[in-house]
Amino acid sequence: MIRFFAGSISALCVFAGLNAQAADPLPTETFKLLPATLAVEAAQAAIAACKGQGYNISVTIVDRTGSLKLILVGDGAGVLGRELSRRKAYTSAMQRVTTGDLAKRIATPGAFNPTLYDTQLVTAQGGVPIKIGNETIGGIGVSGAPGGDKDEACANAGLAKISDRLS
Amino acid sequence: MSYFPVSGRRACLSLAGAAALWVTLAAPADAQLIERRDLSYAMALTIATGALDACKAMGYATSVVVVDRGGETVVALHGDNAGLHTMENARRKAYTARTFRMTTEDYVKGMKDNPVRQQQITLPNIVAINGGVPIKVGNDTIGGVGLSGSPGKDEECVNAGLAKVQQFLQ
Numbered sequence: 530m531i532r533f534f535a536g537s538i539s540a541l542c543v544f545a546g547l548n549a550q551a552a553d554p555l556p557t558e559t560f561k562l563l564p565a566t567l568a569v570e571a572a573q574a575a576i577a578a579c580k581g582q583g584y585n586i587s588v589t590i591v592d593r594t595g596s597l598k599l600i601l602v603g604d605g606a607g608v609l610g611r612e613l614s615r616r617k618a619y620t621s622a623m624q625r626v627t628t629g630d631l632a633k634r635i636a637t638p639g640a641f642n643p644t645l646y647d648t649q650l651v652t653a654q655g656g657v658p659i660k661i662g663n664e665t666i667g668g669i670g671v672s673g674a675p676g677g678d679k680d681e682a683c684a685n686a687g688l689a690k691i692s693d694r695l696s
Numbered sequence: 697m698s699y700f701p702v703s704g705r706r707a708c709l710s711l712a713g714a715a716a717l718w719v720t721l722a723a724p725a726d727a728q729l730i731e732r733r734d735l736s737y738a739m740a741l742t743i744a745t746g747a748l749d750a751c752k753a754m755g756y757a758t759s760v761v762v763v764d765r766g767g768e769t770v771v772a773l774h775g776d777n778a779g780l781h782t783m784e785n786a787r788r789k790a791y792t793a794r795t796f797r798m799t800t801e802d803y804v805k806g807m808k809d810n811p812v813r814q815q816q817i818t819l820p821n822i823v824a825i826n827g828g829v830p831i832k833v834g835n836d837t838i839g840g841v842g843l844s845g846s847p848g849k850d851e852e853c854v855n856a857g858l859a860k861v862q863q864f865l866q
Contacts, residue, residue: 600772
């Protein structure tokens with residue numbers, strides 16, 4: 530019996546060794562990341578778009594895992610927006626939708642509501658996923674304009690600035 | 697029934713006294729409104745990108761944070777390939793430089809002989825690691841910059857960023 534087990538284990542080891550050397554390696558995932566320079570460019574454009582309408586905002590950009598890539602606080606931006614913009618960016622990156630669309634989605638009766646289980650998620654409009662095709666590579670959040678629709682418009686203006694390089 | 701049982705005459709006297717006191721209080725310059733200059737967003741961003749680029753040119757992936765007068769983050773940038781801890785480390789360096797009004801390098805130097813300082817690092821957000829520099833206008837500290845991720849060049853990179861706005865910090 531013991532010999533049988535020992536035999537099986539060594540057989541497994543040989544199998545694992547062969548597998549590692551096989552022409553088709555263990556599958557790995559390849560993905561794209563937003564570089565700091567593009568993040569700065571998008572955030573500056575978002576701040577400028579809102580400033581042009583007289584609104585002082587904060588912008589946060591997070592990567593695909595939801596961790597911080599950039600925070601920019603515009604002149605005269607309020608205190609709440611610093612944190613709220615981060616949570617909007619996080620929500621869009623994690624849920625892969627705009628925060629406005631998430632609000633609509635969970636308003637549907639019987640729909641799954643992730644905000645019950647992750648308290649970092651917000652449904653205030655102003656968060657937009659950063660996408661390459663259908664793939665979400667991060668999120669941008671804007672806060673400080675008088676109204677979530679205006680926040681979202683500035684976030685989109687920021688993304689529009691770099692859209693030609695998001696491929 | 698009065699809560700302030702004073703005769704009319706005494707009330708008049710105290711009124712005069714209060715007026716005199718008010719004049720004395722109003723006189724000193726420190727009772728005037730305080731005028732302060734703050735970092736602008738454009739200036740904070742120039743410092744941050746300047747510092748990040750300086751380290752990038754040396755081949756180091758770093759993160760940089762600029763805090764304002766109140767110690768709040770106004771710019772935070774996580775450089776490409778920079779370590780996970782670098783953002784938080786940079787933020788604490790910036791905060792430490794701001795609140796103690798000295799570079800974190802100087803802060804570390806005084807540590808060995810200063811038991812108070814050894815306790816200060818138990819306060820939230822304080823870190824005794826080289827790489828934080830206060831942003832000053834004359835003697836007034838208006839913010840702080842912190843950078844993390846390079847092998848001993850953090851402060852050098854921060855200073856490269858600060859050099860880009862030095863002419864406006866007069």
